[in-house]
Amino acid sequence: MERIPILKLGDFLLVTIQVDMHDQLAITLQDDLTTQIAKHASRGVLIDISSLEIVDSFIGRMLANIAAMSKVLDAQTVLTGMQPAVAITLVELGMSLSGIKTALNVERGMEILSQFTDPGYEPQDADGSQE
Amino acid sequence: MISFYEVVKKNEGAILSGWIEEMVRGVRRADLMTDTELKQQAKELLGLFAKAAESSSDAESEAFLQTREFLRDIAKSRMDQGFTPSETALFVLSLKQPIFNALRDALKGNPSDLLNEVWASGNLLDRLALFTVDSAVEFRDQVIGRQQEEMLELSTPVVKLWDGVLALPLIGTLDSARTQVVMESLLSAIVETNSQIAIIDITGVPTVDTLVAQHLIKTITAARLMGADCFLSGIRPAIAQTIVHLGIDLVDVQTKAKLSDAFAMALNRMGKRVVALKPAGAGMVLGSKAKDN
Numbered sequence: 001m002e003r004i005p006i007l008k009l010g011d012f013l014l015v016t017i018q019v020d021m022h023d024q025l026a027i028t029l030q031d032d033l034t035t036q037i038a039k040h041a042s043r044g045v046l047i048d049i050s051s052l053e054i055v056d057s058f059i060g061r062m063l064a065n066i067a068a069m070s071k072v073l074d075a076q077t078v079l080t081g082m083q084p085a086v087a088i089t090l091v092e093l094g095m096s097l098s099g100i101k102t103a104l105n106v107e108r109g110m111e112i113l114s115q116f117t118d119p120g121y122e123p124q125d126a127d128g129s130q131e
Numbered sequence: 132m133i134s135f136y137e138v139v140k141k142n143e144g145a146i147l148s149g150w151i152e153e154m155v156r157g158v159r160r161a162d163l164m165t166d167t168e169l170k171q172q173a174k175e176l177l178g179l180f181a182k183a184a185e186s187s188s189d190a191e192s193e194a195f196l197q198t199r200e201f202l203r204d205i206a207k208s209r210m211d212q213g214f215t216p217s218e219t220a221l222f223v224l225s226l227k228q229p230i231f232n233a234l235r236d237a238l239k240g241n242p243s244d245l246l247n248e249v250w251a252s253g254n255l256l257d258r259l260a261l262f263t264v265d266s267a268v269e270f271r272d273q274v275i276g277r278q279q280e281e282m283l284e285l286s287t288p289v290v291k292l293w294d295g296v297l298a299l300p301l302i303g304t305l306d307s308a309r310t311q312v313v314m315e316s317l318l319s320a321i322v323e324t325n326s327q328i329a330i331i332d333i334t335g336v337p338t339v340d341t342l343v344a345q346h347l348i349k350t351i352t353a354a355r356l357m358g359a360d361c362f363l364s365g366i367r368p369a370i371a372q373t374i375v376h377l378g379i380d381l382v383d384v385q386t387k388a389k390l391s392d393a394f395a396m397a398l399n400r401m402g403k404r405v406v407a408l409k410p411a412g413a414g415m416v417l418g419s420k421a422k423d424n
Contacts, residue, residue, distance in 0.1 A: 080358060084318030087353035096352045098383075103358035104325055 004029045006036050012113055013037065013075075014106075016048040021055070026062040033066060037073045044113035045070050048106050050081030060095040067100040076101065076116045080109035135234055135248040136184040139177070142233040147177055149229030154222065163212045172205060177226070180259070188251060190258035199262055206266035216267035223260040227253055287313050289320040296397045297326045298390065300365075302335030310346035314353060321359045328397040329354050332390045334365030344379040351384055360400070362386070364393035 002025060007014040013036055015029070033045065047063070067077040080103045090097065101116075103109035139146060150173055179198045187194035202223070209219045230252050238245040282303070290298045299317050303309075321329060331347065333339070339347075351361040364387045366374075374381060387393040398404060 079356075082357045084315060084322060084353070084357065087318060087356040088314060090356055091349045091353045097356060102356055104321070104327060105358075108327065108358065 002028075003032065006032055008036070008040055008042070011042060011117055012044040012046060012110075013040070013042045014046050014048075016051075016106075018051045021052060021059045021062075023058055026059055030062060030066055030069070034069050034073065037070060037075050042073075042075050043117040045075050045077045046080060046106065046109045046113060047077065048080045048109070049086070050083070050105070052086060053083060055086045055089050057093045057095065060090050060093060060097070064095065064097050064099060067097070071099065076113060078103055078109040078112050080104065080106050133237055133244070133248075135230065135252040136181050138233050138237045138248070139181040139184070139230060139252075141237075143177060143181065146226075146229040146233055147174060149232060150177070150226050153225040153228050163214060176201060176205070176223075180226075180255075184252070184255060188255065190255055190262065195259075198259065202259060202263050203266045206263045207270055210267055210270050216264045219263045219267060220260040223256055223263055227256055230256075283309060283312055287316050289316055291320075291324055291326070292330070292394055293398065293401075293403075295324075295326045295328060295401060296394065297321065297324060297329040297359075298332060298394070299329065300332045300335065300390075304337060305343045305346055307342075307346070310343075310350065314346075314350045317350060318353060318357060321354060321357055326359060328360050328362070328400065330362045330364055330390065330393045330397060332365040332393070333363065333370070334367070334390065336365075336370075339370050339373055339379075341377050341379060344374065344377070344381070348381070348384065360385070362393040362396065364388070364390045 002019075004015060004017055004019075004025060006029075007016075013033065015033065019025070036042070037045065045066075047066070049063075063079065067079075070077045078101045079097070082102065101112055103112055147170075151170060154169065154173070176198070179201055183195045183198045185194075189195070190199075205222075206216075206219050209222075210216075231249055234245060234248050234252070238248065287309070288300070290300065292298045297317070297320055299313065301313065305313070317329060317331075320326070331350065333347070336343070347363065351363070354361040362385045363381070366386055366388060385396070387396060395405070
C-alpha cells in the first residue's frame with residue numbers, strides 16, 4: 001500500500017508530500033503521524049507541500065486535523081512551501097487553517113520549529129510579532 | 132409595379148441632393164466634417180443601398196454585406212471624429228425623406244403600392260440605422276475593454292522594498308476580477324522573491340466596503356498560508372471609520388496607518404532597524420546596509 005514517508009529528525013518529524021494526495025493516503029498519513037509522534041515524543045512536525053498542486057476541502061480539513069492532533073500530543077505543526085494556487089483554493093473554500101503555522105520553505109519551517117522548542121521560548125501574541 | 136430601388140436608381144441625383152439638403156438642415160455638423168467628405172459618403176452609401184435593395188429586402192442578408200461594412204467604417208470614423216451614435220444613425224435616417232419624396236412622385240396614382248414601398252424602404256433604412264448604432268456601441272465596448280485590461284495591468288505592481296519584504300500599493304477601486312489578479316501576482320511574487328513579509332498599501336483605494344474587505348482578508352489569509360506575513364497599511368481615517376461601522380473584523384490582520392510604519396515594523400520583525408549614520412543633518416542611512424558597505 002502507498003504511504004507517505006515520515007522522517008525523524010531529532011525532536012522533529014519531517015513529512016514531504018511528493019505525490020497527489022488522495023483521501024485514503026491522507027487518512028493513512030494521519031494515522032502514521034500520530035503514532036510516530038507518540039512513539040518518539042516529538043516536539044514538532046514539519047509538513048512540506050511544495051509539490052502539492054491540487055487540494056480539495058477534504059485534504060484541507062485533514063491538514064487542519066493533523067495539526068490539531070499534533071497539538072494534543074504537544075507537537076507544533078508547521079506547513080511549508082504551499083503553492084499560490086493551493087493557497088487561493090483553500091481560502092476560497094473558506095479554510096484559513098488558523099491553527100497551523102506556515103513558512104515559505106523547509107529551512108524557515110525548521111527555524112520556526114526550533115524557536116518553538118527552545119526552552120526560553122515564550123508564546124507570542126496572536127499576530128506573532130516579536131518585539 | 133415599380134419598386135423603390137428602381138425609383139432610387141432613376142432619381143439618384145435628386146435623392147442625393149435632397150438628402151444632403153436634409154442633412155444640412157438637421158444633423159449636419161460642419162465643425163466635424165467637410166462638405167466634400169459628406170457628399171462622398173452619401174453618394175457611396177446611396178449607390179450601395181440601391182444595389183443591395185435590388186436583390187434582397189433583408190438588411191441582415193448577404194446582399195447587404197457591403198453596405199453594412201461601409202456603414203461600420205462610417206460609424207467608426209464618425210466615432211473618432213466625435214459624432215454621437217444618434218447623429219450617425221440620423222445620417223442614415225435622413226435618407227428617408229428624399230426617398231419618400233421620389234416615391235410619392237413616381238407612384239402618384241397608386242396609394243397602396245406607395246404605402247408598400249414606403250414601408251419596405253423605411254424598414255430597411257431603420258435597420259441600417261440601428262446597425263450603425265450597434266457598430267458604434269461595439270467600438271466603444273472594444274475601447275472600454277482594452278482600457279480595462281490596461282488598467283488591470285497598470286494597477287497591480289508588486290514592489291520589493293527590502294530583501295524579504297514586498298509591497299503592493301493598490302490604486303483604484305477593487306472588484307472581484309482585480310482582486311483575483313492582485314492576489315495571484317502577490318502570491319507568485321512571494322514565491323519568486325522568497326519574501327516572508329508583504330505589505331498591502333491601500334492609500335489609493337477610495338472606498339472599502341464589505342466585499343473589498345473580504346477580498347483583502349482572503350489575500351492576506353492566502354499569503355499567511357504560504358508562510359508570509361501580511362500587513363495592511365495606508366488606512367485613511369475615513370476608511371477606518373467605515374470598517375468599524377460595517378463591522379468588518381480585521382483583528383487577525385496587522386494594520387498600520389502608513390506604509391512607512393508598516394515597513395519599519397517589517398524591518399523590526401526581521402531584526403533590522405534604521406540608524407543615523409552621522410549625528411545630525413547628514414540624512415538617514417539604513418543600518419544594516421551601512422555595515423555591509
